[in-house]
């Protein structure tokens with residue numbers, strides 16, 4: 464990266480996008496020798512009561528739709544044109560629902576400088592293309608021709624925005640980039656640990672969202688804590704098996720980082736996937752309808768990932784090797800009875816390999 468001050472753009476402005484832009488904006492002020500203070504944030508434009516969301520953010524310093532009640536900092540600037548938002552940027556922070564990433568990246572292909580620019584992906588999901596599941600940071604690298612690290616952890620956005628203590632994990636190939644990202648993200652309430660296993664980190668971030676649907680199904684059925692813990696444990700075993708089977712050099716240690724077991728616990732306790740899946744079981748309405756009713760434009764990631772993983776596994780004749788993820792998919796999308804989750808727990812005994 465260049466010796467002059469680094470310019471940061473956050474690409475995305477949902478619940479987590481806004482919360483992390485706030486963290487970056489605190490750190491660009493704290494490390495003003497390293498970073499330009501202004502943090503640009505690309506906003507997918509929409510109107511709120513007849514007024515543009517970007518204008519509201521720039522006037523009130525608050526994302527009234529996706530992170531209400533939180534001051535983002537005067538140095539966060541909302542920009543509606545994504546190509547404009549990245550001009551001259553040295554650090555790109557990708558934080559979008561995974562279903563929109565590919566299109567946004569493609570639109571940036573010819574405006575990203577190949578030198579003095581690096582990226583980091585905060586996306587929780589896998590890139591589903593031609594019935595293959597790919598790692599987002601690697602796809603961003605391929606499309607844009609720059610390095611891309613990844614950040615993932617037990618990070619419910621509103622809690623980070625309230626500065627409640629939590630941890631996160633950053634994974635990158637280049638230790639120099641790791642030092643810069645540490646400065647951009649670490650605070651006394653947001654504790655960063657840097658590791659090397661970017662594939663393991665992103666597999667965890669994607670698959671924990673499916674397990675969270677399973678936890679929500681248990682809550683919807685009013686099952687007890689022991690049953691939910693069994694879902695979480697078996698989910699963790701399947702997550703590791705999936706990583707090691709399909710993504711090669713995934714380290715077991717990664718599953719003990721914030722991006723692993725801690726994220727699984729927090730998502731299954733307090734995440735949106737859990738909450739909406741529980742309401743789905745109670746109401747009997749399609750999950751997409753409940754998502755719209757409950758989330759005010761925020762997007763579930765577990766539902767899409769569950770479908771992608773199921774199609775990926777079934778085309779390889781491997782659904783029986785991942786019985787929990789398969790049972791969750793069937794409850795969500797094939798009208799299998801929610802209680803089949805409990806039956807599955809009783810009849811499949813999971814061996815930790």
Ligand SMILES: NC(=O)c1ccc[n+]([C@@H]2O[C@H](COP(=O)([O-])OP(=O)(O)OC[C@H]3O[C@@H](n4cnc5c(N)ncnc54)[C@H](O)[C@@H]3O)[C@@H](O)[C@H]2O)c1
Nearest residue numbers: 476477478479480507558559560563586587619620761762
């Ligand atoms: N919210 C959290 O607590 C949290 C925490 C950690 C990681 N994450 C991950 O961060 C990523 C982003 O999630 P989020 O919570 O910031 O978003 P969100 O679900 O709160 O909001 C959805 C966002 O998508 C945007 N959008 C809608 N249609 C679009 C389109 N066609 N193209 C591009 N953007 C569009 C909306 O403007 C909004 O900014 C996800 O992968 C999520 O799993 C979220």
Ligand SMILES: O=P(O)(O)OC[C@H](O)CO
Nearest residue numbers: 616617618619734735736
């Ligand atoms: O609200 P969820 O279920 O999308 O989970 C949010 C975060 O990923 C928790 O770390």
